[in-house]
Amino acid sequence: QVQLVESGGGLVQAGESLRLSCAASPSSASINTLAWHRQAPGKDRVYVAAITTDDLTNIDDSVKGRFTISRGNAKNTMYLQIDSLKPEDSAVYYCGALSRDRWVWGQGTQVIVSS
16 A cells, blocks of 8 residues: 655745655555645645656646656655746645555645745
8 A cells, every 4th residue: 555745845935945845655666657736725725746657747737837846766655846936836745656546645744835
């Protein structure tokens, strides 16, 4: 069973940057794709970005240019760099992993952006 832990969220001011981290365990887990979703208060969870084992990336158009997804040096780790944060980026950010044809999600890390 893959388990995911997100970190790096917090309270920041508009215009600042954050780097969110996701670590999947065990490190030997077979994971095809890692992804980030987010859920703002009172709204549905939405897709943000994804990265494959071949380091192919996809960023949702709504955040393209400000968000960067990357893998860490440690196996099954992933980052989401968020630049020029806006109040509308405030949400709980969830890390997901596609393993053995099943998506597994972490508990999320909260980002609050003050104006």
